[in-house]
Amino acid sequence: QVQLVESGGGLVQAGGSLRLSCAASGRASSQYTVGWFRQAPGKEREFVARIFWSTYDTYYGDSVKGRFTISRDNAKNTVYLQMTSLKPDDTAVYYCAANFRAGGVSRSSYAYWGQGTQVTVSS
Numbered sequence: 001q002v003q004l005v006e007s008g009g010g011l012v013q014a015g016g017s018l019r020l021s022c023a024a025s026g027r028a029s030s031q032y033t034v035g036w037f038r039q040a041p042g043k044e045r046e047f048v049a050r051i052f053w054s055t056y057d058t059y060y061g062d063s064v065k066g067r068f069t070i071s072r073d074n075a076k077n078t079v080y081l082q083m084t085s086l087k088p089d090d091t092a093v094y095y096c097a098a099n100f101r102a103g104g105v106s107r108s109s110y111a112y113w114g115q116g117t118q119v120t121v122s123s
Helices: none
Strands: 002-007 010-013 018-026 032-039 046-051 058-060 068-073 078-083 092-100 117-122
Touching: 002 092, 018 032, 018 092, 018 117, 032 068, 032 078, 046 068, 046 078, 058 068, 078 092
Parallel strands: 010 117
Antiparallel strands: 002 018, 018 078, 032 046, 032 092, 046 058, 068 078, 092 117
């Protein structure tokens, strides 16, 4: 089992940047594929990015491709989401999620979730 804690959210102007962190604790946390999702008010939770546990392969949702970068530091048991060129449409609660080894773009492919961190982008 793994526990996840997100941090780094806040208020930023359009065009700005933020870096979110997802700190993992628990056994074998380096063997978990980690994904970021987001949920805006009144909308479904949306896939943002994923980093595979072993190859560090990354995959992004179309709405963030080219602007967001997911990375991980297994020595620190932390996954990051660097967000640049932020837009008001990026406003949402951002969640990190983890699953042992496998993990895809759907919510159901992740067993563990953090509590979320709010990102607000003003125009």
